[in-house]
Amino acid sequence: MSKLLKYLTFFITGLLVFVVALALILFVVIDPNRYRPVLEDLVASQTGLQLQIAGDMNWTFRPVFGLSLQDVRLSNGVTPQELASFSNVALRLEPAGLFRGELNLQEFIAEDLHINWTVDSNGQTNWLLDLPPSEAPAQTSSAGSIPVDINIAQVTLNNASIDIQDQQQGLNASLRRLNLSGSNTNLQGQQFPLEISTQLIDQTTNRRLDLNLQSDTSIDLDAGDIALSDIRFNLSPLLITGSAEINNFRNDLSWQADLSSQPFNLSYLLENFMALPEDSMPAPDEQQITVQTLRVNGDTEGVTLQELLLGLNDTSVELTGDLLFATGNRRMMIGYELRGGDINLDDWLPASEQGQVSAPGSGTSGGTSTANATELPLEILNTLDLRGNHSFDSISYSGLRLAPVSATLQIQNGVLNLVSQPAGFYDGTLAATASVNASSRPARVEIETQLENVSAAALTEDKPRLGFFTGNFNANTSHTMQGNTVDALLNSISGASQMQVANSSVDITMLKQVFAAISVLNPDGNLAAQWADTVRFNNVEAYLLFNDGLDENQELRVRLDNFDVSGTGGINLDQGEFDYSVEFTILGEPAPQTIRVNPNYHNIPWPIRCDAAFADPGLQYCSPDLQRVREVFAQMARNEVERRASEAIGEQVERLRNRVRELFQNN
Template sequence: MGKAVKWLLIGLGSLVGLVIIALVAVLILVDPNDYRDRIEAAVEQETGRSLSIEGDISLSIFPWLALELGRTTLADAEGFHDDPFLEVDHVDVGVELIPLLLRRELVTRTVVLDGLTVRLMVDEQGRGNWEDLLPEEADAEVDEPPADEPAPEAERRDLGRTLANVGGLDVRNARVSWDDRQNDLRVQVDPFNLNLDAVRIDERMQLQLDWLMTGDDLPEIAGELSSAITVDGGLTQLALDNLRLEASASGDDLPGGEIAASLRGNPRVDLQNLALDWPDLVLETLGLRAELALQGRQTDAGPEGEGQLTVEAFNLRDLMDRLDLEAPDTADPDVLTRVALSADIRWAEEVLHLTALDWQLDDTTLSGEASIHDFAGPGARFDLAVDEIDLDRYLPEPVEAENGEGNGNGAPAEPVEIELPLELLRGLDLEGEFRVDSLKVAGLRLSDIRTRLHTDNGLIRLDPTSASLYDGSYQGRLELDARQDTPRYALQAELEGIDFDPLITDLTGDESLLLGRGNLTLDVTTRGNTVDALTAALNGDGQFRVTDGAVRGINIAKMLRDAQDRLRGRSPEESDEPVRTDFSELTGSIVINDGVVRNDDLSAQSPLIRVTGSGEADLPQETIDYRLRTAVVGTLEGQDGRPREELRGLTIPLRFRGDLYSPSISVDLAEALSGEQRERLEREVERGRDRLDEQHDRLRDEAEDRLRGLFN
């Protein structure tokens, strides 16, 4: 038995020796460069493209069966580049010899490709220059694999075992160009470097990538990617731990010349079910940090996914500065300094759904839900609510005209343009509810606002809209028609139970001229691209009614007394009584025609006076011409407290004219005098009649007395 083992070992040793001698002989006696022409001819016969091996071919046998190629090129397909489709300066491929001989197992060392160049091209007809290298597809699809062929799972595991023997990949100084002549797009990646550790199934492998991409009219994009990759033997599960992608774009057209971004996390990919689980995606760019917990999958209806998005608080003004954008001019410089966002997201059937939405803007919170079905339009359906917002903080400071008119140098003021994004408005497809708990705008304070937004190819409506304001309520609708180049506006509004004193004070910033509570209805339309045009095209009508109120700035009772005193040649009395006129009811209606507001039925009543009025205000010209006729129906008291009975029944006309915002107020003396003279004439006629009657009675009495004397 011992002799047999001895001779067996001698035989094996001799065999190994013979193999080694044969391999050494091959290395000494065989020059692989002698087979250059055969290799080139075989490739051209197989692919139809010429292969040129310009550098030396080097072959080693033990312990690695290795091949090294010098510069090698593969020609492009006919009709594409004149330059080669593929070039490589150096190739190093090695297979471990012993596993190959004893177990028929392919174990490679790191594959090195140095100076690889690939030129990809799509011609004007849409053909790619790589398509002829792909295997031809079968004429008919086979639903079930033949019995002698391995099932897909078995194929994946066989491939997995094969990859497990790959020693790694090292691509150095590679260049890839993309020339799409159908879409006139040219991109080049140069350099491109890739390094992958030896493949280990169910164990981590380190991957490193870096590149620089340039292109026509494109910024220069540099990037680096690193991750520890783990794959299972069936090639169904892929884990990327410590994934980190750093990219930066630079170019003259970019804000600040450069924008950098960072993406990281630990995604998991189910290759078999085409699913993704990325619970800790973090994106940082331009001072922003966004976190996303994402789950996605491919379905028969397309990609689907859901997750939770959080954007940490950031300064919007700083972001706009980084983007070389000018921040809007706001009355409050501290706004737009804190913005944050969180939401649950879901993508299905090409619609993005946002729920549990929480958007912070300074001191304001917007919440609700929305679904976006068109990002270009955009198109969305929504149900949103705002807790409170002061829009006056975000609007520019009001500009006061010098000298109260024009631009301060005697020239007319330039028209204020209203530049609406008409194309954007026409593309809107929005529908939804919107609520605001508290709003301040143009000095006005509103609460409990409810409205519904509709858009239809540029016809935008807020209908219906309701709100609470100044102890009253608002109901109405607002419409913007942007379908034509000149936008049209329409407003229908009904105010009920409004306290006009604080409303007008907040709106104008000055003490209100009107006190009282009442109702107002308006139905107006206008059109134009400037404020002046909107004013000149204003048309419509309205009605108003105010009760238990007063008009500040005018004391009609005192004006009547003063006017009466002047008419009778007396000096007006001094008085410290309030400069206001009380009324129990004030009613009227207006008709607006091309910016001219006309009223002919003003009526104000109080226990002492009755006021009627008519006239018009020209809004484009900012002028007014209005007459009030005041009739005294009660007894007015003078400064001394004594009644002025002579004023009872007197009618005094007042005239407001001149500048709309600071009119002159005067008594219409011509009408007043004519009325006074008529009253004097009537009184003199009455006195004459009384004197005639008295004279007649006296003469009659005297005649009777004389007659009695004669007969007695």
């Protein structure tokens, strides 16, 4: 038994020595550079691209047994820039194949791969050029006789990078630290796990995004099919799961996807793409969106959104639609249906800081901001036809609520029309229409709204600042604007806003305060001393007329029975302020004498300045121009002196007439 074990040991040792010696002889005898033309010709015949192995080729045992290729470059033979380059490529080979004179490729490992992807101004990419048929160089007998079998079961990319430059879209981005791993990879449709991680860098803003994709993948190159199942795509804080398929991408491309997501915070996702003020960021558990269902498919003709169901905090929104791509004689066509529950826009829009003062030159009045002076993308209206229907249980914003809401959006021949059906609005209705004509130069915008029978009391429950009056009111607005920037539109706004209230009780505390200030200069005392704080008026009317902009040239008129307010001024939206020079007048008969005052003060226009911020308390909105008030009282005094003098002269003249008459009668 011991002798048998000894012989067996000698046999195994000798066999190992023989194998090692044979391998050493093989590696010494076989020059790896003999495979250089084989690999270059293989790439040329399979892809039409040119592979250049500019560095050394050596046998390697790390990270795998096989060939090590240094300084590998790939080009299309047309553009001067390389398509891709590798600092090092390792190809794992089947050892037995080398003894048979074959090159059996089983694994591909690339270090420091760099890819250049460019798109010119005509939309042509450097990787998808229509290349002329390649003529493979003449093969040497040693190279041409080597069979090549490609059965790559593992693909690994370490520290790869991609530069993307799209002149047509103005895109300049890079992928860095790109790592790809796929075991049992194949192109015959058999499923294999795939993992990709990378960092996307916007070279314009230097913003960086970390991306990660994991999926079970199958690729059938002959059929042109790619399928991804058990997808896990992560872009913090977004995690998408589901499946996707691409079919027949060689001839008649079609695709479909069925995806969903975990809840994520919208603001934190947007922060990946734009700078957001830190103090405006919501808590991580707010602004929660969940992609509950996303089923979409498409082909070379267009896209069909079968269902998109979004969870928005405690409500949901559902979107379905179709999109047909533009052709030579047809614009892009879009049709969709949007339905939702109770939507509170305050949960999603940043809160406005009332009364905030902008920096000099940041607004329309003190200068022109870059954003407001930027050309609006109105030209897109000339490139598509669209029709969308919208319906929501309710929409709330800044304390106001509409319920229910139904509106239609249509774009045709460069004209956008938005029409809302009358929506419930505080015991009344609100309807609106908007039109944007982008085919005119400059673009023309028309907006109309109509409020009917709205309850001021109900409205006050949500907007306490409007609690200075009661009653049901009607209001309508009609405005036009022209321009292709926000500044141009605001500076050209013209039109009118009107409101009528019947049988309304109005808090006139501010009016009393103004007249109390006026009465300081009045020798007869306080004109408003007997006025009640709240007065019931038979008729309340108001209108505001815009003439070529917001900053100035506005005409204001308010009528409360026998109380009349009229003036001119403007609004500074950036500063959140208004400035009007107005006149307060208490009318005499035949106007209803709801606010009573000594007839001596009837029909006198009192000069008032209403200059304040919208956020200020209402009692601070207006105050008298005391210098001009003195002039009014002085004029009243002069008028009184003239009246008394006229009366005295009249009396003397009448006495003289009587004496003359008596004299003639006596004679």
